[in-house]
Amino acid sequence: MISNFHSTRLNGQNIRIMVQRMTSHINALHTFSSADSFNYKTFFAKVGLSAKTPDDIKKAFFVIDQDKSGFIEEDELKLFLQNFSAGARALTDAETKAFLSAGDSDGDGKIGVDAISRHGQC
Ligand SMILES: [Ca+2]
Numbered sequence: 001m002i003s004n005f006h007s008t009r010l011n012g013q014n015i016r017i018m019v020q021r022m023t024s025h026i027n028a029l030h031t032f033s034s035a036d037s038f039n040y041k042t043f044f045a046k047v048g049l050s051a052k053t054p055d056d057i058k059k060a061f062f063v064i065d066q067d068k069s070g071f072i073e074e075d076e077l078k079l080f081l082q083n084f085s086a087g088a089r090a091l092t093d094a095e096t097k098a099f100l101s102a103g104d105s106d107g108d109g110k111i112g113v114d115a116i117s118r119h120g121q122c
Contacts, residue, residue: 012062012063015059015060015062015063016063016083018059019059019060019063019083019084028043028046028047028084029081029084029085029088031043031046032081033089035089035092035095036092036094036095038081038091038092038095038099040098040099040102040103047084058113061113062113063083064076064077064080064083065113066079070112070113071110071111071112071113072103072110072111073109073110074096074100074109074110077091077096077099077100077111078090078091078096079091080099103115
């Protein structure tokens, strides 16, 4: 048998489409269209990430982690909503900091994939 490992590798475009489909029938972004209205718990619940498997959540994480550093840094977090819709606004500084502090369990100023997975489970 020839391994099909390579055909199952993460594909950014496919993941992006998957994430967009998740949001297409739930107008989650509209809920947070005004400044400082963003709440990551409500957002995860609305897009259905709360009900996804850890693998699904990790796939979403790697879309947000644009430079593939393994962490979501403040800049990436700020543009978080634009991964779901290109026309979405950037988070405000207050929203970004609140989101960051919620996911930054060890105080290093960035969110690791494990932290995101934990959030998806709650
Ligand atoms: Ca990163």
